[in-house]
Amino acid sequence: MLAEVKPAARPLSPHLQIYRWSWTMAMSVIHRATGCALYAGTVLIAAWLVAAASGPAAFETAQWIAGSILGRLVLFGYSFALLHHMVGGLRHFVWDLGYGYEPETRMNLAKYSVFVSGGLTLLVWIVVLATR
Template sequence: MTKTEHARRPLSPHLQIYRPMLTMLMSIFHRATGMATAVGVVLLVWWLSAAATSDAYFDMVQRFFGHWFGRMLLFGFTWALVHHALGGLRHLLWDTGRGFDLPLVEWMARATIIGSVAVTILLWIIGYGVMP
């Protein structure tokens, strides 16, 4: 029997083949921030449930969110949520068949990154401003 030799046909391109591009990074970020936001939603439900439970339990949950680790989680959640929301706006525009012009796509990618960081920092400045 002859040895089977794999034909050297071109394979479907995959992640490692492509040169990393901003738009590709944004696609990955959109999915990753969506998943991170899901973790944040679990934290939100925990917080609301604690508020509906008892003073002692609510105080414990508030202490967790007041701890540096809890704050870090919430800061990450804020950024993921804002980034996913801004990225989602781009997707809604694309869904209408508009916004595929490459310079515009690149501009929106940059605007999403800069905007998400700016809005996140702004929300936290407001947050620390209103905290008693």
């Protein structure tokens, strides 16, 4: 008769029920989400360029869509995603240089990346709308 083999007692891998949700975790998720949003937004920009190359009627339609309230919301979201992804990339660049690993600095970099990217987005839109 074969003896029953019991599995070795191994530690469980950490998972979301063990970790406390933190700013750095949230910014990691948002950085990935903005990267995905940039793919979709780039497809829309390519469609706009194709419309521009297709002639005045197609370009006028694309401009009307981009100028609508929904179009402007999409453009605002795209610009936020672009700037937030850039700020997140700069945060990672600082870490790649070997700085900012202290717990307080790491959390502050994560917290302030939201405010910096939001402020930059508003600044870009204020400048664009003021120069029209």
